[in-house]
Amino acid sequence: MNAPEAPRNAAPDGIVADLYEVRRTIHPRSVHGWFANWRIALVLITQLVFYGLPWLNWNGRQAVLFELAARKFYIFGLVLWPQDFIYLTALLIICALSLFLFTAVAGRLWCGYACPQTVYTEIFLWIERVIEGDRMQRMRLDRAPWNLSKSWKKASKHGLWIALSLWTGFTFVGYFSPMHDLVSAVQGLHFSPWESFWILFYGFTTYGNAGWMREQVCLYMCPYARFQSVMFDPDTLVITYDAPRGDPRGARSRSADRKTLGIGDCVDCGICVQACPTGIDIRRGLQYECIGCAACIDGCNQVMDKLGYQRGLIRYSTENAVRGRVDERSIVRRVWRPRTLVYGALLFAICAAFVTALSMRVPLKLDVIRDRATLMRETSDGLIENVYQLQIMNTGEEPRSLLLTVSGIPGLRLMTPQPIAVAPASSLSVPVELRIDPASVTPGSHAVRFELVDSAHANVRTTAKTMFYVR
Amino acid sequence: MQRAIWVLWPAFIVGGITETVFFTLFDPEDMRLFGEAITLSRSAVYTLGFFVFWMLAAIPSVLTCFFQRSAADINHLCPLEPHERPLGCPKREDCDQCHQ
Numbered sequence: 001m002n003a004p005e006a007p008r009n010a011a012p013d014g015i016v017a018d019l020y021e022v023r024r025t026i027h028p029r030s031v032h033g034w035f036a037n038w039r040i041a042l043v044l045i046t047q048l049v050f051y052g053l054p055w056l057n058w059n060g061r062q063a064v065l066f067e068l069a070a071r072k073f074y075i076f077g078l079v080l081w082p083q084d085f086i087y088l089t090a091l092l093i094i095c096a097l098s099l100f101l102f103t104a105v106a107g108r109l110w111c112g113y114a115c116p117q118t119v120y121t122e123i124f125l126w127i128e129r130v131i132e133g134d135r136m137q138r139m140r141l142d143r144a145p146w147n148l149s150k151s152w153k154k155a156s157k158h159g160l161w162i163a164l165s166l167w168t169g170f171t172f173v174g175y176f177s178p179m180h181d182l183v184s185a186v187q188g189l190h191f192s193p194w195e196s197f198w199i200l201f202y203g204f205t206t207y208g209n210a211g212w213m214r215e216q217v218c219l220y221m222c223p224y225a226r227f228q229s230v231m232f233d234p235d236t237l238v239i240t241y242d243a244p245r246g247d248p249r250g251a252r253s254r255s256a257d258r259k260t261l262g263i264g265d266c267v268d269c270g271i272c273v274q275a276c277p278t279g280i281d282i283r284r285g286l287q288y289e290c291i292g293c294a295a296c297i298d299g300c301n302q303v304m305d306k307l308g309y310q311r312g313l314i315r316y317s318t319e320n321a322v323r324g325r326v327d328e329r330s331i332v333r334r335v336w337r338p339r340t341l342v343y344g345a346l347l348f349a350i351c352a353a354f355v356t357a358l359s360m361r362v363p364l365k366l367d368v369i370r371d372r373a374t375l376m377r378e379t380s381d382g383l384i385e386n387v388y389q390l391q392i393m394n395t396g397e398e399p400r401s402l403l404l405t406v407s408g409i410p411g412l413r414l415m416t417p418q419p420i421a422v423a424p425a426s427s428l429s430v431p432v433e434l435r436i437d438p439a440s441v442t443p444g445s446h447a448v449r450f451e452l453v454d455s456a457h458a459n460v461r462t463t464a465k466t467m468f469y470v471r
Numbered sequence: 472m473q474r475a476i477w478v479l480w481p482a483f484i485v486g487g488i489t490e491t492v493f494f495t496l497f498d499p500e501d502m503r504l505f506g507e508a509i510t511l512s513r514s515a516v517y518t519l520g521f522f523v524f525w526m527l528a529a530i531p532s533v534l535t536c537f538f539q540r541s542a543a544d545i546n547h548l549c550p551l552e553p554h555e556r557p558l559g560c561p562k563r564e565d566c567d568q569c570h571q
């Protein structure tokens with residue numbers, strides 16, 4: 001068996017740090033087991049969703065697109081506009097409350113299985129493992145002098161990392177600006193500078209965070225890691241080492257009887273420490289560095305199996321259970337306690353309000369875009385004209401015949417044929433000219449308001465404000 | 472380096488939040504710069520805006536670091552020779568934590 005590994009936080013203090021600390025590169029040992037499988041499954045699911053979603057189409061457009069340049073968010077059948085930011089806020093609150101609830105119940109599930117930081121670190125580690133081998137080989141390679149084979153291995157690793165990062169950056173930007181535009185930009189090699197910048201920026205972040213920073217992001221940069229412990233209580237499921245069962249630790253031969261040797265179940269092999277992506281020793285108790293990835297559980301279980309001992313020397317348990325205050329079997333029953341009930345009730349209430357509000361939305365949207373080229377112009381008969389582009393969106397399932405009116409300045413005339421027909425679930429861009437006699441208005445900008453009413457349903461109406469400029 | 476990260480990273484978070492809130496409420500196309508309509512595209516304004524917010528958010532932290540400097544960091548002229556300075560003075564000759 002390997003010699004026990006010193007945990008990361010046993011490093012000497014008081015040395016000038018370069019990034020956040022003097023960092024020993026952590027080479028986590030790969031482990032197999034139930035939790036490792038879950039982690040792999042979650043990496044696959046989250047990445048399938050992340051890389052796949054921007055390519056999905058819906059009603060002839062990208063299914064999920066937060067089109068910043070048009071200030072419109074499409075989420076399948078739902079079209080959200082800046083005015084709808086309340087829905088996005090609600091969505092964020094729902095996410096936050098779910099996170100609180102999960103954390104109160106079972107600790108850092110998010111960190112261990114779903115956080116992009118964990119997921120990309122995991123993917124980058126796979127690449128590293130395929131090219132450089134497992135932990136021991138990687139450590140040997142790092143110590144070895146530079147030669148052709150080492151350079152080749154390092155170069156191909158970084159090459160693959162960079163390729164994946166760029167693809168990730170590209171996908172990320174594809175959520176904010178239409179994918180088919182990006183694709184044609186790539187094909188024609190005419191990138192918009194802003195989009196290219198964000199692709200590179202996000203790609204670089206991915207490469208840096210998952211390739212270089214890794215656990216340091218969790219230890220020093222992540223706000224969630226800093227406050228997650230607030231949601232913990234003695235009934236929260238956390239990853240724990242069963243000290244009464246494991247201690248005193250000690251090496252032994254497979255046939256030895258631990259009773260006569262006077263030692264516990266922990267063979268002090270250090271596999272839990274080697275497997276840990278943040279390099280801590282879980283046997284020292286719950287630490288904020290632990291991201292709850294359960295790699296140490298799998299590692300330890302492999303050892304227990306080999307020795308023919310019972311699994312679960314390191315396992316999910318609660319503080320109350322470990323201290324013997326409650327029975328292990330009552331853990332599940334104690335999931336519902338005041339804290340989780342409050343989080344659950346809040347979550348339920350907000351979800352209900354969110355769904356209700358969404359279903360009561362008016363199925364008509366109006367957005368006014370001013371003609372940027374000409375603020376105003378004078379017509380041949382001496383009137384002042386402002387030109388607008390009306391973006392009318394019918395989010396309902398029926399065709400509509402709409403009547404447009406304008407108010408705000410007396411004498412303002414609307415030069416658009418009425419009614420305006422819009423097909424179901426579609427948008428229409430209508431150029432609109434407003435004219436006024438210069439004698440009846442003061443110079444400057446005036447607020448005007450367009451109103452759109454469905455001629456068949458008077459309750460389906462919406463308004464939009466804009467400016468009318470007079471020089 | 473470490474200080475730069477202390478300053479830049481929290482500012483990045485604050486800059487991101489400010490950017491989101493600001494541009495949810497205001498459309499770059501409706502904004503006017505010194506009375507002139509902005510001709511840049513929205514993506515450009517968002518990008519530049521992010522850096523403006525990021526840098527603005529960094530200023531308080533920079534100032535905190537600046538005001539945290541000790542007397543020894545600020546004082547230049549010390550009448551004592553480096554080896555004569557009292558033990559524990561960060562500018563003592565043998566001080567291994569001096570960066571200057």
Ligand code: SF4
Pocket residue numbers: 108110111112115116117118217218219222223224225291
């Ligand atoms: S600590 Fe933060 S960055 Fe790390 S896994 Fe958890 S949420 Fe992600």
Ligand code: SF4
Pocket residue numbers: 239272275276277278279280281282289290291292293294295296297
């Ligand atoms: S102590 Fe265990 S669960 Fe925690 S981060 Fe390390 S390996 Fe993962």
